Amino acid sequence: MCSEFDIIHRYFKRSVSGAVLGIGDDAALIAPTTGIELAISTDTLVCGKHFFPDADPYKLGYKSLAVNLSDMAAMGAKPRWVLLTLTLPEDLVKQNIAWLSGFSDGFFALADWYQIELIGGNTTAGALNIGIQIIGEVAAGKALRRSDAKLDDDIWVSGKIGDAALALQHELGQLALHPTEIEQCLPALLTPIARVELGQRLIGLAHSAIDLSDGLMADLGHILTASGKAAWIYMTDIPCSSVLEKYRQQSVVMNCLLAGGDDYELCFTAPKINRRKIDMLSAELAIPLTRIGEIYSGEGLSVRDAQGNAMTLEIRGYDHFRS
Numbered sequence: 001m002c003s004e005f006d007i008i009h010r011y012f013k014r015s016v017s018g019a020v021l022g023i024g025d026d027a028a029l030i031a032p033t034t035g036i037e038l039a040i041s042t043d044t045l046v047c048g049k050h051f052f053p054d055a056d057p058y059k060l061g062y063k064s065l066a067v068n069l070s071d072m073a074a075m076g077a078k079p080r081w082v083l084l085t086l087t088l089p090e091d092l093v094k095q096n097i098a099w100l101s102g103f104s105d106g107f108f109a110l111a112d113w114y115q116i117e118l119i120g121g122n123t124t125a126g127a128l129n130i131g132i133q134i135i136g137e138v139a140a141g142k143a144l145r146r147s148d149a150k151l152d153d154d155i156w157v158s159g160k161i162g163d164a165a166l167a168l169q170h171e172l173g174q175l176a177l178h179p180t181e182i183e184q185c186l187p188a189l190l191t192p193i194a195r196v197e198l199g200q201r202l203i204g205l206a207h208s209a210i211d212l213s214d215g216l217m218a219d220l221g222h223i224l225t226a227s228g229k230a231a232w233i234y235m236t237d238i239p240c241s242s243v244l245e246k247y248r249q250q251s252v253v254m255n256c257l258l259a260g261g262d263d264y265e266l267c268f269t270a271p272k273i274n275r276r277k278i279d280m281l282s283a284e285l286a287i288p289l290t291r292i293g294e295i296y297s298g299e300g301l302s303v304r305d306a307q308g309n310a311m312t313l314e315i316r317g318y319d320h321f322r323s
């Protein structure tokens with residue numbers, strides 16, 4: 001049985017250069033740069049709710065960090081430091097050291113890609129639970145907030161959405177995808193890509209932003225509520241994969257698109273004058289950026305069909321594994 005000290009020392013302790021003091025003391029030390037604001041966020045992944053008990057540890061380590069990176073992206077912040085709290089079942093530590101090795105490898109693969117330093121954390125025994133705190137930097141006064149959507153802004157989304165929810169529905173046995181289709185959708189669920197660079201590049205172009213973790217309607221709804229605005233979106237403009245398109249007529253698939261969650265794409269609003277610049281950014285970063293609707297005054301979110309008529313929707317959020 002590894003002690004807490006052994007686990008940290010063996011799998012997670014690394015030297016740091018961007019922090020004043022990393023793992024090993026009672027607290028880490030970081031020195032904020034002048035003119036910079038710190039963006040700080042935390043997220044927890046609970047076994048059985050956010051991931052399956054037999055989840056591949058490498059992919060789980062990767063995703064645990066990715067979902068936190070996504071919150072930094074949504075603020076336009078550059079992620080710098082991370083803290084990790086692991087609650088581990090005793091039998092996992094006793095019998096399955098490969099799990100810790102796989103988890104830390106997946107976690108550090110992504111951390112290294114973005115040059116993020118693990119500066120602290122905690123391990124304890126209990127039901128498997130992964131808590132991450134992330135700290136990023138953003139120029140003072142420049143962070144993208146949910147509350148700054150303006151009248152007549154375009155509403156944009158990055159990438160394609162719905163695949164993670166579609167894969168989850170397949171895994172839960174709610175629908176049956178062809179093996180090549182599940183192969184295409186599963187990475188969105190297990191190893192999502194956080195739009196870290198896009199978020200930073202949207203500063204100066206976008207008025208407001210959020211990352212899509214709870215589903216397009218819920219998350220865009222957060223922007224509308226925070227900004228005191230209303231919006232319409234065109235159902236047919238929501239970008240999705242060819243797999244999702246194929247099953248789109250099924251109501252469960254429509255739900256994946258509008259309320260599925262776990263997309264970790266960015267939804268942002270921007271003035272129409274910036275359309276060309278945003279299209280150029282899309283080409284430069286090779287990330288699809290699609291206009292799906294518009295902000296107007298009032299309150300509420302209306303989804304329109306191809307003819308422009310408001311659709312009556314029975315949308316049910318999936319809230320992760322709650323079916």
Ligand SMILES: [Mg+2]
Pocket residue numbers: 070071074210211213
């Ligand atoms: Mg978020």
